[in-house]
Amino acid sequence: MKIGIVCYPTYGGSGVIATELGKALAERGHQIHFISYAVPMRLDSYLGNIFYHEVEMSTYPVFEFPLYTPALASKIVEVARFEHLDLLHAHYAIPHATSAYLARQILHDGMKVITTLHGTDITLVGLEPSFLPVMKFSIEQSDGVTAVSRFLKEKTLTNYGIQKDIRVIPNFVDTEKYRRIECSRVRERFATSEEKILVHVSNFRAVKRVPDVIRIFGEVRKKIPAKLILVGDGPDRSACEMLSRELALQDHIRFLGKQTELVPLLSAADVMLMPSQSESFGLAALEAMACEVPVVSSSVGGLPELQVHGETGYIAEIGDIDRMARYTIDLLMNDTRMAMFRRACRVRAVEQFDVHRIVRDYEHYYEECIGATEAP
Ligand code: GMT
Numbered sequence: 001m002k003i004g005i006v007c008y009p010t011y012g013g014s015g016v017i018a019t020e021l022g023k024a025l026a027e028r029g030h031q032i033h034f035i036s037y038a039v040p041m042r043l044d045s046y047l048g049n050i051f052y053h054e055v056e057m058s059t060y061p062v063f064e065f066p067l068y069t070p071a072l073a074s075k076i077v078e079v080a081r082f083e084h085l086d087l088l089h090a091h092y093a094i095p096h097a098t099s100a101y102l103a104r105q106i107l108h109d110g111m112k113v114i115t116t117l118h119g120t121d122i123t124l125v126g127l128e129p130s131f132l133p134v135m136k137f138s139i140e141q142s143d144g145v146t147a148v149s150r151f152l153k154e155k156t157l158t159n160y161g162i163q164k165d166i167r168v169i170p171n172f173v174d175t176e177k178y179r180r181i182e183c184s185r186v187r188e189r190f191a192t193s194e195e196k197i198l199v200h201v202s203n204f205r206a207v208k209r210v211p212d213v214i215r216i217f218g219e220v221r222k223k224i225p226a227k228l229i230l231v232g233d234g235p236d237r238s239a240c241e242m243l244s245r246e247l248a249l250q251d252h253i254r255f256l257g258k259q260t261e262l263v264p265l266l267s268a269a270d271v272m273l274m275p276s277q278s279e280s281f282g283l284a285a286l287e288a289m290a291c292e293v294p295v296v297s298s299s300v301g302g303l304p305e306l307q308v309h310g311e312t313g314y315i316a317e318i319g320d321i322d323r324m325a326r327y328t329i330d331l332l333m334n335d336t337r338m339a340m341f342r343r344a345c346r347v348r349a350v351e352q353f354d355v356h357r358i359v360r361d362y363e364h365y366y367e368e369c370i371g372a373t374e375a376p
Helices: 014-026 069-085 093-107 131-143 148-159 184-190 209-221 237-246 261-265 284-288 323-331 336-351 357-370
Strands: 001-006 029-037 052-053 087-091 113-116 146-148 195-200 226-231 251-257 271-274 295-298 313-317
Touching: 001 069, 001 093, 014 029, 014 087, 014 113, 014 284, 014 357, 029 069, 029 271, 029 336, 052 069, 069 093, 087 093, 087 357, 093 131, 113 131, 113 148, 113 357, 131 148, 146 148, 146 195, 146 261, 146 357, 184 226, 195 209, 195 284, 209 226, 209 237, 209 271, 226 284, 237 251, 271 284, 284 295, 284 336, 295 323, 313 323, 313 336, 323 336
Parallel strands: 001 029, 001 087, 029 052, 087 113, 113 146, 195 226, 195 271, 226 251, 271 295, 295 313
Antiparallel strands: none
């Protein structure tokens, strides 16, 4: 198939999934055309079958705001005409599903549009009154809609009153690449041999509750010698650096900023903390699980679909810092349980969320939407 993929190129789950999906589809013989305003972060080397088309933004003094939605629609039209796309896969509904709808109306050539809902496009941004009617319309007009968790599917149906079948296709990880590696040198850089290592990976937005991560760590350190590695960057980073000083934890916390090579860092870690306020899936937790790192998380959104309480980690109510700290301490103090959890994390990542399995699900869904196969 000739497939167009529209996504955000930045550090974030939807862009990662879109890029990894495109790469995996290309390996399976499809021709992939990425369309975005910059090269997607994980599209870092030349790969056959993959092409990148940049949306050019023109400015004009009359425009107070950049007009990305029509610019993207025009680029989709151009790529679809030149390359004869069979379908266009829009990741993150705003504004990609809208541009895709516009392009399809202009094209009239049978190109199908599939929209994948990722999270805040539905739970946060899309609900704003200035976007909601356009979001509902654009999602309903897509030929196929997928959501990354059952939670997100239900939220979309109820919040938007959408009368449309939404297929749940969970996020995935390349378990060949994401596997625990020998990491003693990395561990030594962060901690002594007596210390445990906790890790958190996010875009430091309010929904991630990074201050909770720091407070949980503070409680853990009262009982166990430990270090905390914080990976990523975003609006809450300065406040978190301040909080770590207020709590006198600054010598035990390393803010690493954005990192592209996560496997060595995850392989050095003992537990991942994800106390999010909202999380439709939790891709960072899945990547940790693939590297045998148990996750202590909040109970929100799709997290209970990803990890199993008491098997791959622990789940607590949002904001219950004491409970999350207690769970982390229990796990760090019990070597036998830790070993069991580690194994369970890896098995669950490989058996339920491996890239090869999920990419086949997308392929079947594409075929269904194009009309090549019947729905099961
Ligand atoms: O909202 C974000 O944090 C970014 C967003 C994205 O599109 O990059 O993440 C969402 O999509 C990821 C990939 O499907 C999911 O793993 C995240 O759980 C989801 N984030 C939220 O729901 C907060």
